[in-house]
Amino acid sequence: MFQERFVRGHGGKKIPIPYYPIDQVGADERAQFFTKRSIKKESKINALYTIISMIDLTTLEGADTPGKVKQMCAKARFPVPRGVYQDIANHPKAKALPSVAAVCVYPSMVPHAAEALEGTDIQVASVATAFPSGQLPIDLKVADVERAVEFGATEIDMVINRGAFLSGDYQTVFDEIIQIKEACGDAHLKVILETGELVTYDRVHFASQLSMLAGADFIKTSTGKVQPAATLPVTLVMLNAIKDYYKHTGVKVGMKPAGGIRTAKQAIAYLCMVNEVLGSDWLTPDLFRFGASTLLNDVLKQIYKQVTGRYYYDKIFSLD
Amino acid sequence: MLDKEKDKKKKKHSKSANKTVKVKTHKAPFEFEYSDAPESRDIVKIKERNLLYINGQWQEPSEGSFFPTLNPADGEVLAEVAEASAADVDKAVQAARKAYEGTWSKIPAHERGKYIFRIARILQERAREFAVLETLDNGKPIKESRDVDIPLVASHFFYNAGWADKLDYAFPGHKVTPIGVAAQVIPWNFPLLMAAWKIAPALATGNCVVLKPAETTPLTALLLAEVIEQAGLPPGVVNIVTGAGKTGAALVNHPDVNKVAFTGSTEVGRIIAKAVAKTNKKLTLELGGKSAHIVYEDAAIDQAVEGVVNGIFFNQGHVCCAGSRLLVEESIAKDFVEKLKERMSQIRVGDPLDKNTDVGAINSHRELEKIRGFINEAKEEGWEYFSASATELPGKGFFQKPCFFNDVGSAASIFRQEVFGPVLAISTFRTPQEAISKANDTPYGLAAGVWSEKASKIQKTALGLKAGVIWANTYNKFDPSSPFGGYYESGWGREGGRHGLFPYVEVQ
Numbered sequence: 001m002f003q004e005r006f007v008r009g010h011g012g013k014k015i016p017i018p019y020y021p022i023d024q025v026g027a028d029e030r031a032q033f034f035t036k037r038s039i040k041k042e043s044k045i046n047a048l049y050t051i052i053s054m055i056d057l058t059t060l061e062g063a064d065t066p067g068k069v070k071q072m073c074a075k076a077r078f079p080v081p082r083g084v085y086q087d088i089a090n091h092p093k094a095k096a097l098p099s100v101a102a103v104c105v106y107p108s109m110v111p112h113a114a115e116a117l118e119g120t121d122i123q124v125a126s127v128a129t130a131f132p133s134g135q136l137p138i139d140l141k142v143a144d145v146e147r148a149v150e151f152g153a154t155e156i157d158m159v160i161n162r163g164a165f166l167s168g169d170y171q172t173v174f175d176e177i178i179q180i181k182e183a184c185g186d187a188h189l190k191v192i193l194e195t196g197e198l199v200t201y202d203r204v205h206f207a208s209q210l211s212m213l214a215g216a217d218f219i220k221t222s223t224g225k226v227q228p229a230a231t232l233p234v235t236l237v238m239l240n241a242i243k244d245y246y247k248h249t250g251v252k253v254g255m256k257p258a259g260g261i262r263t264a265k266q267a268i269a270y271l272c273m274v275n276e277v278l279g280s281d282w283l284t285p286d287l288f289r290f291g292a293s294t295l296l297n298d299v300l301k302q303i304y305k306q307v308t309g310r311y312y313y314d315k316i317f318s319l320d
Numbered sequence: 321m322l323d324k325e326k327d328k329k330k331k332k333h334s335k336s337a338n339k340t341v342k343v344k345t346h347k348a349p350f351e352f353e354y355s356d357a358p359e360s361r362d363i364v365k366i367k368e369r370n371l372l373y374i375n376g377q378w379q380e381p382s383e384g385s386f387f388p389t390l391n392p393a394d395g396e397v398l399a400e401v402a403e404a405s406a407a408d409v410d411k412a413v414q415a416a417r418k419a420y421e422g423t424w425s426k427i428p429a430h431e432r433g434k435y436i437f438r439i440a441r442i443l444q445e446r447a448r449e450f451a452v453l454e455t456l457d458n459g460k461p462i463k464e465s466r467d468v469d470i471p472l473v474a475s476h477f478f479y480n481a482g483w484a485d486k487l488d489y490a491f492p493g494h495k496v497t498p499i500g501v502a503a504q505v506i507p508w509n510f511p512l513l514m515a516a517w518k519i520a521p522a523l524a525t526g527n528c529v530v531l532k533p534a535e536t537t538p539l540t541a542l543l544l545a546e547v548i549e550q551a552g553l554p555p556g557v558v559n560i561v562t563g564a565g566k567t568g569a570a571l572v573n574h575p576d577v578n579k580v581a582f583t584g585s586t587e588v589g590r591i592i593a594k595a596v597a598k599t600n601k602k603l604t605l606e607l608g609g610k611s612a613h614i615v616y617e618d619a620a621i622d623q624a625v626e627g628v629v630n631g632i633f634f635n636q637g638h639v640c641c642a643g644s645r646l647l648v649e650e651s652i653a654k655d656f657v658e659k660l661k662e663r664m665s666q667i668r669v670g671d672p673l674d675k676n677t678d679v680g681a682i683n684s685h686r687e688l689e690k691i692r693g694f695i696n697e698a699k700e701e702g703w704e705y706f707s708a709s710a711t712e713l714p715g716k717g718f719f720q721k722p723c724f725f726n727d728v729g730s731a732a733s734i735f736r737q738e739v740f741g742p743v744l745a746i747s748t749f750r751t752p753q754e755a756i757s758k759a760n761d762t763p764y765g766l767a768a769g770v771w772s773e774k775a776s777k778i779q780k781t782a783l784g785l786k787a788g789v790i791w792a793n794t795y796n797k798f799d800p801s802s803p804f805g806g807y808y809e810s811g812w813g814r815e816g817g818r819h820g821l822f823p824y825v826e827v828q
Contacts, residue, residue: 021773023793026623036463038357038675050350240622275352276666276710283350 022201031232053098073116107148114152126153132223134159177214190218196226208241218254229259258291373545375415376555392459392681404561412559416528419556433484438551440477459681479800480520498526500578508534509638525824604813609766612759619771631795637742641767691741698734756784765807
């Protein structure tokens with residue numbers, strides 16, 4: 001409240017960043033509240049469909065190859081075998097499965113993903129800016145982004161400069177996001193805070209505000225390379241920041257928890273939280289995404305259970 | 321709605337192109353309506369006629385009269401319950417006396433402990449059954465009876481069972497002896513939990529009890545009698561007599577009672593204090609409150625909003641320590657109230673058995689009328705009113721939307737009197753001194769909440785507050801090891817923790 005923190009924007013304009021303390025115990029407790037929501041019947045099946053449409057199907061390994069990426073893109077397009085798809089689609093309670101929102105890969109894999117997804121409305125997201133550490137000079141980060149966009153990425157997942165952030169140099173963090181945003185052109189920018197390295201919720205909230213002020217289209221919890229990755233409470237803190245930002249500016253910023261969300265049940269708790277904190281306006285892939293890889297199969301499994309009343313054995317769903 | 325056949329508007333992109341495309345998918349937002357998720361009531365078998373539990377037996381009431389207990393969620397009769405006359409009460413007290421003299425005060429302390437541990441374990445095993453029954457009879461949401469009431473009940477028995485053979489350590493350097501027969505009269509807001517608060521320490525210290533549950537919520541206490549039977553307690557150690565005010569008066573005034581413990585309204589508490597004044601009975605009273613939340617401008621606002629909501633809307637506001645007054649620092653008052661409004665509009669009021677219900681039914685028509693009386697009076701006085709919920713109120717049963725009155729004058733009855741419902745009164749302050757004096761400006765003194773991220777400020781404020789329980793950056797946290805009780809008109813004595821043993825022993 002009394003600690004004035006600010007960054008300088010265009011032309012040296014002072015942009016104040018309000019100080020919101022977060023009580024960790026209270027935030028954790030509030031987040032737990034959403035795991036108690038009991039989502040059944042119609043609401044469950046609708047939620048499961050929505051979750052699929054919000055998934056950024058992700059592979060970010062040193063061992064990624066064109067073949068691996070193509071397989072994942074195929075999974076994005078055809079998540080279940082034809083027979084199962086028909087079982088679900090033909091069921092009176094169900095409807096055709098949506099596709100995932102995007103696939104998320106390293107820049108060098110973007111051309112392969114773009115090719116594999118040509119003609120679909122699945123977006124190609126690329127991590128960039130020396131992901132996951134972000135420890136490169138800014139000009140190289142910008143080049144990283146420019147190349148990814150040139151290769152066909154329509155969404156860029158950047159990491160903030162945690163080194164600068166933790167040393168108190170918020171200006172550098174802010175300036176870098178602005179430069180990356182410019183390099184993105186029309187591509188959507190998701191800003192990864194790497195909350196597992198910021199640790200305190202105060203910092204998470206502050207970093208969220210800083211990123212939104214710098215022009216983030218989405219704020220995202222984690223790279224998935226640091227533990228803990230996405231958690232409900234950390235996402236709650238970011239959702240609250242998004243809400244405050246929306247109230248002050250009228251701008252709707254998206255949210256993407258990434259890493260550690262493996263089950264449909266977990267994902268539903270996230271949806272309940274978004275629904276009750278930000279409202280249903282945010283329940284669209286335009287404003288909410290899950291960064292996940294194994295989540296998709298569990299959601300498919302649960303949809304199958306919901307429409308047919310029984311579980312299929314796991315092996316029916318392809319691994320990738 | 322969200323299938324890929326729709327929305328093919330997106331332009332194709334090419335890997336060689338320098339231009340990128342707009343990526344907004346423009347999918348319609350998903351309207352997330354929660355389907356009904358009711359907990360099944362099949363687990364509970366409610367007897368149509370419920371008798372008195374005296375001397376380890378189920379006994380017919382001597383005058384043969386029964387009264388109905390309702391499900392406040394639909395106003396329908398759940399069961400008929402025996403009304404204990406003075407003669408029945410006398411039988412119960414005699415049974416307790418006999419058990420006290422004959423067995424309970426004689427058996428080794430660790431044996432007493434074993435019985436109480438057994439009760440705790442059986443309660444845990446039958447937790448779901450108790451939770452559903454509590455919700456049916458009381459109207460509180462299943463979420464609370466399942467996650468708060470029943471687990472706390474078990475933990476109170478566990479905690480006190482542990483003391484049974486360690487009383488010498490609870491009162492170092494002293495010998496303690498039990499008092500005898502305890503008459504315990506409990507309210508309807510936490511029916512089973514209040515029974516546990518009363519029975520567990522009494523048994524642990526070697527006393528026998530006659531308990532009278534509230535007339536609108538007797539069923540879980542009677543189910544507890546089954547558990548006591550199941551645990552094999554000697555007959556007469558715990559007796560449960562049901563009835564209304566008359567039964568309670570007969571119990572409190574019984575000459576062979578050594579100790580009276582009452583939780584309920586300040587009004588009845590006064591009557592009991594007068595009645596007991598001319599006797600040598602020991603007395604503890606757990607009465608009303610008008611507890612204050614003090615929210616400083618340096619508080620964690622989102623969490624404070626949550627705490628205020630939990631403080632006043634938990635259990636429909638039927639909580640003696642409910643944070644029914646909100647004192648918020650003027651510099652943040654506007655934003656705070658705005659956030660509170662938003663949060664309140666997400667509260668789901670409805671069928672208490674639905675697992676997604678946040679606020680259930682008001683316990684009785686009488687209480688609902690009382691609450692509405694307060695609301696109407698405050699509206700007539702012209703205070704700014706706001707009420708909201710995420711769901712429509714059910715067409716039947718007794719329900720009240722969560723609401724608040726903003727910028728209320730300190731003399732308004734909504735700011736001074738206990739409403740005992742989901743009604744919050746909001747006022748502002750400028751300095752810590754003013755916050756403390758406003759918080760203390762009440763005949764009550766049960767609880768308070770202080771919200772600030774500055775620990776020194778919390779400490780200083782807490783020291784100035786005249787209240788038995790003070791929560792810092794949280795509210796309505798209960799633990800069997802922590803003493804609970806109030807200043808002034810909020811009561812006499814403490815329950816819970818080591819202090820909760822005091823009223824049940826003579827210290828030598």
